[in-house]
Amino acid sequence: MKLNSLGLDQEKTKDLANDLNMLLANFQTYYQNLRGIHWNIKGKRFFDLHVKFEELYTDANLKVDAIAERILTLGETPLHTFEDYTAHSKVPVGKNVSQDDLAVRLIVDSLSELLKIERKILDKSDEANDEGTNSMMSDFITEQEKTIWMMKAWLSETV
Template sequence: MKTLVGIETKSANRIIENLNDLLANFQIHYQNLRGLHWNIKGKNFFELHVKFEEYYTDSQIKIDEIAERILTLGGTPLHTFTDYLETSKIAVGKNITNDVEAVNLVVTGYKQLLEIERELLVVSDEADDEGTNSMISDFVSEQEKTLWMLNAWLG
C-alpha cells in the first residue's frame, strides 16, 4: 500500500515519526530562541536581540514546512506543548540573560536538530522520499553554516 504521493505506507509512517520528532525539537528550539530574544542583556544585546529574532523567524517557517510535510505523507503533526516536551531532546532554556550562555544553548539546539535531521535523511533516502530528503538537506546546509558562525562568535 502506498501514500497519496507514492511512498510505501510503512516507510511513510517511519518518516512521519521522525518528522514529528524533529517538529517537537524545533518547537522547543523556537521557544528557546524567543526567550533569548526577549531576555538577553549586556554589551551584545543589540547584536543578539536581532540575531535571535532572525533565528526564531527562520525556525517558525521550518516548523510549518515540517508539519505540512507530515500532512503530505498522511500523518498528523504533533501540536501540543505536552507532546513537544515529552518528545524533545532539546533542553528548555529558562531565564537566560548572559550572551555566552545564550549562544551555547542555541549551538546545542542546532547540534541536536542536525543529529535528528541526518537520521531522517537516511530514512527518507531508503524510502525514496525525495520531498522530505530535499527539505531536510536544505535545513542541514543552513544549520551547519549557522553553527560555524555561532562558534566563530564564541571564539
C-alpha cells in the first residue's frame, strides 16, 4: 500500500476523490435548482420561501466549495464544467418550478439523492481512515436529514 503525504492510501484516496466529484456534480445541480426556485417562486408563501431558498442556496454554495477543496486536498482535480455536472448528476432537474409544494418536493428529492452519495462516501472514507472526508460527510448528512424533516413537515408528511 502506497501512502500519500496525508498518510492515506493513494488508491483509496483516488476512489474517494472520484466519489466526491460525483457529489460535487450533484450538488451543483441542487444549487442551481435552489437558485431557480428562489427566482421563480410565486404565491402567498413567496416571502417566506424566497428567503428560505436563498438560505439554502447560500449553504449549498459553501458546500460546493468545501467539496471541491476536499478533492484538491486529496490530490485530485474537481469537476468544473456544466457538461461534467450534467453527465454525472442524478439529482432531479427542476425547470420552471414556481409552485410552493413542487419547489419543496424538489428540495426533498434532491437531498435524498445527495444523502445516498454521501452515505457511500462516508462508508468509504471510514474504511480509508480519511477523517477529513468522513467528518465532512457526517456534517452534511446531519444537516440534510434535518432539512428533509423540516421540508416534509412543511408538506405535512412524515419522514
